[in-house]
Amino acid sequence: MGDGTDAGASIDGPAVEAAVAAFLRAIGEDPTRQGLARTPARVAEASRELLGGIGVDPVPALRAGRFAIPLVPDGTYPVASGTTQPAADASGDVPLTGPDQPVLLRGARFRSMCEHHLLPFTGTISLAYVPGDDIVGFGRLHDLVETVTTRLTLQERIGDDIVDALMAGLDARGALAVIDAVHGCVSLRGSRQEHGDAVTVAARGVLARPESRHEVMALIAAGPVPAGADATSDGTRVRGRFRPS
Numbered sequence: 001m002g003d004g005t006d007a008g009a010s011i012d013g014p015a016v017e018a019a020v021a022a023f024l025r026a027i028g029e030d031p032t033r034q035g036l037a038r039t040p041a042r043v044a045e046a047s048r049e050l051l052g053g054i055g056v057d058p059v060p061a062l063r064a065g066r067f068a069i070p071l072v073p074d075g076t077y078p079v080a081s082g083t084t085q086p087a088a089d090a091s092g093d094v095p096l097t098g099p100d101q102p103v104l105l106r107g108a109r110f111r112s113m114c115e116h117h118l119l120p121f122t123g124t125i126s127l128a129y130v131p132g133d134d135i136v137g138f139g140r141l142h143d144l145v146e147t148v149t150t151r152l153t154l155q156e157r158i159g160d161d162i163v164d165a166l167m168a169g170l171d172a173r174g175a176l177a178v179i180d181a182v183h184g185c186v187s188l189r190g191s192r193q194e195h196g197d198a199v200t201v202a203a204r205g206v207l208a209r210p211e212s213r214h215e216v217m218a219l220i221a222a223g224p225v226p227a228g229a230d231a232t233s234d235g236t237r238v239r240g241r242f243r244p245s
Contacts, residue, residue: 005118010055016044050113050120051091058161061143062169066134080211102174102216104128114185115152123181123197125149125158126220129166130174130206140160155181161200167204176216 017040024031024039031040049228114121118124125145148161159177179200186196206212 007218009052011044011048011051013044015057016047020044026091028180049150050111053147054152056147058144058147058165059169061147062136062140064070065136066109066170067136069131069136089231102128102130102136102219104216104219105107105138108142108145110149110158110160110181112144112155112181113152114183115154117185118202119184119188120150121155121181121183121185123179125162125179127166127177127205128175128220129135129170129172130212130218131177132171133172134170146148155179155183155198156200156202157201162205172205174203174209174212176201176207176208178217178220178242 020040020043021031024036026043029036031037033244034125086145104126106127107124110124110125111120111122113119127145144162144165148158148165153161159179162177165177166172182197200219202214203213207216
């Protein structure tokens, strides 16, 4: 799962197989008939992938992957001469971010399992954090999403788990998660509302403040900025310095 943890290590495969076979019998099916004979084993294998985050703490992986934001000798963030844009370091690389600049991952797709009905829900997660002294690679953010969604959970809890992990694992100044999902327990049963998305927001630190939260959520809603563009159609600048309120 990106942290050296064996996905599904907590899952007892033989016990899952026995439970699935018992469930099939309980609903009036024959688990030995053709078509179902391998179903218990298939479900056990799928559970290792779909529920592999059970019991996994995402914070240690974030701590292990963090690295300091490059600073110049006077302790400020380096910018290119005459601009407000990041300056390349000696290797030619441009740092991902600087003090007060949010790091944003938009539209990461996920699937999870509702703990109420054991039915799937799927959607997208956009997350952001304002760094303290350290940042982390984007792959670690995808690992974070994978860890907290591959378990029996609720959409609201996923958001809380993400922002709490970012605050604890990166010593971030603020964190925010916006989740948009369609739930099987709503679309497949009960009211069977196939087209209703559920949207939840979780925020901590400086990103819990209304102005800062609004600015980052506007970036999430805006979609990709065309290459080379620095303004919207009405002339509003979309580049520049984010200043937590």
